[in-house]
Amino acid sequence: MNSTTRAFIDFEGVTLEDVETLFSVAHRFEKHLQLPLVPHTLGLIFLEPSTRTRCSFEVAGLKLGLRVFNLESAESSVMKGESLEDTLLNLDAMGPSLLVVRHGTKELLREIAPRLKSKIISGGEGITGHPTQALLDVLTIYRARKGFKKERVLIIGDVIHSRVAHSHFDLLHLIGFEIAVCGPREWLGIEKDSRIKHFSRLEEGLQWATIAMSLRIQKERHDKNASSSFEELVSSFQLNAKSLRHLSEDGFIMHPGPVNRDVEMTREAMEDSRCLILKQVNNGVILRGALMASMLGIKI
Numbered sequence: 001m002n003s004t005t006r007a008f009i010d011f012e013g014v015t016l017e018d019v020e021t022l023f024s025v026a027h028r029f030e031k032h033l034q035l036p037l038v039p040h041t042l043g044l045i046f047l048e049p050s051t052r053t054r055c056s057f058e059v060a061g062l063k064l065g066l067r068v069f070n071l072e073s074a075e076s077s078v079m080k081g082e083s084l085e086d087t088l089l090n091l092d093a094m095g096p097s098l099l100v101v102r103h104g105t106k107e108l109l110r111e112i113a114p115r116l117k118s119k120i121i122s123g124g125e126g127i128t129g130h131p132t133q134a135l136l137d138v139l140t141i142y143r144a145r146k147g148f149k150k151e152r153v154l155i156i157g158d159v160i161h162s163r164v165a166h167s168h169f170d171l172l173h174l175i176g177f178e179i180a181v182c183g184p185r186e187w188l189g190i191e192k193d194s195r196i197k198h199f200s201r202l203e204e205g206l207q208w209a210t211i212a213m214s215l216r217i218q219k220e221r222h223d224k225n226a227s228s229s230f231e232e233l234v235s236s237f238q239l240n241a242k243s244l245r246h247l248s249e250d251g252f253i254m255h256p257g258p259v260n261r262d263v264e265m266t267r268e269a270m271e272d273s274r275c276l277i278l279k280q281v282n283n284g285v286i287l288r289g290a291l292m293a294s295m296l297g298i299k300i
C-alpha cells in the first residue's frame with residue numbers, strides 16, 4: 001500500500017512486508033495530534049449502517065489534515081433508485097482524492113474501481129470482505145503481543161455471512177496464523193477449505209485457541225425462514241464467564257463490533273481483562289490513518 005495504490009479492496013497482491021510497513025506508519029501516526037491541512041478531499045460513502053468504521057475514517061482523515069464529506073444511504077439518491085455505480089461515478093466527477101465506500105452488493109467495488117479517477121478503499125462490502133477491519137484486528141494482536149508470534153485464531157458464530165471473517169481468511173493465512181471456526185453448522189459452510197479447522201464444541205476450540213474472535217449475528221443477511229441457529233449460538237457458542245474458563249490466561253478475546261450483549265458475548269466477557277474490543281476501536285483510527293496517508297503520499 002503506497003502512493004501508487006489506486007484501490008484497496010482485498011488482499012490480492014498484498015505481502016507480509018506491506019502489512020508490517022503499514023503498521024510502522026500507524027505507530028508513527030499515533031504520535032501525531034494533528035497534521036496541517038493538505039489539498040485532499042476524502043469522501044465517506046456509507047450505504048449500510050456503521051459506527052466504528054465511518055467515524056474512525058473521519059477522525060483519522062481530520063487528523064491527517066484532509067477535508068471530509070459524508071454521504072449516507074438515507075440522504076442519497078440511491079433511495080430514489082440510482083444505482084451505486086452511477087452514484088460513485090457522479091461523486092468521482094466532483095474530484096475527491098479518495099473515496100471510502102461501504103455497500104451491500106457482493107464484489108461490486110472490484111468492477112467499479114478501475115473506472116474511477118479517485119482512489120478507493122473498501123469500508124465493508126456485502127459478505128465479500130472488510131479488509132481494514134481485518135488489518136486493525138491483526139494490528140491489535142501485533143501490539144498486544146509486541147510483534148508477530150504464532151497464533152491460533154478461533155472465529156466464532158455467524159461465519160458464513162461475515163465479511164470480517166472472509167477478510168480474515170485471507171489476511172491470517174498471509175501472516176501465517178492458524179485458523180479454526182466454531183458455531184452453528186448452518187453458519188459455517190467453509191468445510192471445503194482444508195486450511196481451516198473446525199471445532200464442534202466451543203470449549204475444545206477455546207482450549208486450542210490463543211485468540212477467541214466472536215462475530216455479530218448478521219440478521220439482515222439471513223433468509224426470512226425462522227432458524228434455530230440463533231438459540232444454538234446463545235446456548236452453545238456464547239463467550240461468557242463459564243466458557244471463557246477454557247481460554248488460556250494469556251489468550252485474547254476480540255469482536256469487531258457492534259456486539260449484541262448477551263447474544264454473542266456477555267458483559268463479563270466484554271469486561272474480562274483479556275478482552276481487546278476497545279483497543280481494536282482505538283487501533284482502527286491509526287490503521288486507517290496510516291492506510292490513507294500511504295495511498296495519498298502524505299508523509300508521517
Ligand code: NCD
Nearest residue numbers: 052053124130216256257258
Ligand atoms: C462489522 C461490519 O460492519 O462489517 N462491523 C464493523 O465494521 N466494525 C461487523 C458487523 O457489522 O457485524
